[in-house]
Amino acid sequence: MKQVCRKRRRFRDWCAIWGSFASRHLWSFALCASLMAIKFGNEHITIKIMEQITIQTDFAKDVLEGLSANPKHLSSKYFYDDTGSKIFQDIMRMPEYYLTDCELEIFETQSDEILNAFTEDGSEFEIIELGAGDGVKTKVLLSHFLNKNCICEYVPIDISEDAVSNLVIDMELQLPGLNIKGKVGDYFKLIDEINTAEKRKKVLLFLGSNIGNFNELESLDFLSKLKDVMHPGDLLFIGFDLKKDPEIILNAYNDPHGHTAAFNLNLLDRINNKLNADFVLQNFRHREIYDPETGTAKSELISITKQKVEIQDLGKAFWFEEGEAIFMEMSQKYDLNMITGLAKKSGFQVVRNFYDKRLYFMNSLWKLK
Ligand code: AVI
Numbered sequence: 001m002k003q004v005c006r007k008r009r010r011f012r013d014w015c016a017i018w019g020s021f022a023s024r025h026l027w028s029f030a031l032c033a034s035l036m037a038i039k040f041g042n043e044h045i046t047i048k049i050m051e052q053i054t055i056q057t058d059f060a061k062d063v064l065e066g067l068s069a070n071p072k073h074l075s076s077k078y079f080y081d082d083t084g085s086k087i088f089q090d091i092m093r094m095p096e097y098y099l100t101d102c103e104l105e106i107f108e109t110q111s112d113e114i115l116n117a118f119t120e121d122g123s124e125f126e127i128i129e130l131g132a133g134d135g136v137k138t139k140v141l142l143s144h145f146l147n148k149n150c151i152c153e154y155v156p157i158d159i160s161e162d163a164v165s166n167l168v169i170d171m172e173l174q175l176p177g178l179n180i181k182g183k184v185g186d187y188f189k190l191i192d193e194i195n196t197a198e199k200r201k202k203v204l205l206f207l208g209s210n211i212g213n214f215n216e217l218e219s220l221d222f223l224s225k226l227k228d229v230m231h232p233g234d235l236l237f238i239g240f241d242l243k244k245d246p247e248i249i250l251n252a253y254n255d256p257h258g259h260t261a262a263f264n265l266n267l268l269d270r271i272n273n274k275l276n277a278d279f280v281l282q283n284f285r286h287r288e289i290y291d292p293e294t295g296t297a298k299s300e301l302i303s304i305t306k307q308k309v310e311i312q313d314l315g316k317a318f319w320f321e322e323g324e325a326i327f328m329e330m331s332q333k334y335d336l337n338m339i340t341g342l343a344k345k346s347g348f349q350v351v352r353n354f355y356d357k358r359l360y361f362m363n364s365l366w367k368l369k
Contacts, residue, residue, distance in 0.1 A: 132156030
């Protein structure tokens with residue numbers, strides 16, 4: 001009986017989303033796409049518009065699922081719109097956010113060893129960076145590689161078109177000898193395309209402890225998908241934030257500048273703008289918790305009052321109790337055993353680990369098992 005009710009509720013939710021969303025946007029998008037495709041005979045335009053529709057409906061679906069769940073949650077993958085990406089740059093510049101400095105220190109002080117580990121015999125290779133962002137840290141590595149006359153091509157991939165074009169412009173200005181080819185879109189699809197076009201060895205970079213924003217299942221899924229697009233001899237270079245004094249970790253996220261709070265609240269603002277909602281941002285506060293046992297840091301937004309939020313495009317209202325939390329993001333911290341275990345479980349083998357001098361952070365180089 002309970003299951004039938006749940007199914008009915010789900011069905012009703014779906015009707016609400018699709019009914020409201022389709023009537024508002026889908027048909028005009030689809031019509032526009034078809035007209036343009038007919039006018040220009042260009043399939044690409046239709047595909048691009050359809051991609052936008054998919055992104056928007058995925059967003060609506062995830063928000064509905066997350067806010068209907070108990071406890072409520074939203075996905076941090078939606079933090080990175082234009083404003084969110086700018087706030088993240090502010091976060092990376094804060095002294096409390098040690099992760100950036102640690103990884104930068106590794107690249108500045110151990111670039112010779114890293115280059116030797118990437119290409120033992122000095123042969124050509126391709127560096128593919130997943131989620132390249134502003135590429136500030138990678139620039140340090142690439143500049144060193146160029147000075148060492150290494151022959152490599154740099155392929156930054158990001159879902160943000162702006163991020164990639166800015167990065168390419170900046171890199172071309174600052175590293176004029178660099179062979180760079182930016183790509184926008186889905187990591188796995190793009191790596192597959194590169195595999196077909198190029199037979200060179202690939203070194204995939206996944207820096208900045210981005211892996212820490214996945215839970216264990218998501219990490220394993222992501223790594224096994226990467227494994228599937230890698231060939232024997234290819235390498236994977238991943239950034240891991242390490243377990244350490246809990247106070248240092250909490251300071252990095254409970255920052256006194258309020259950037260992390262703004263980063264989280266920006267997602268509520270995005271829901272307001274994209275889905276016609278009425279979140280009052282001042283009615284929520286940011287809280288960070290860290291469990292030293294598991295190494296999991298969690299970001300939450302706490303409702304400071306009992307309140308109702310309406311999301312028009314979902315055709316639904318959500319109630320929040322005073323003190324109720326929305327789980328926003330996890331930032332996993334690791335120890336060596338966890339990293340070796342993750343490599344093993346996902347079909348990789350650790351080649352070499354690079355630490356900063358305080359042992360706060362590690363870049364781990366993996367090959368296929
Ligand atoms: C992108 N990622 C590794 C950051 C982290 O530390 O989890 C995102 C972040 N969230 C709050 N501050 C930074």
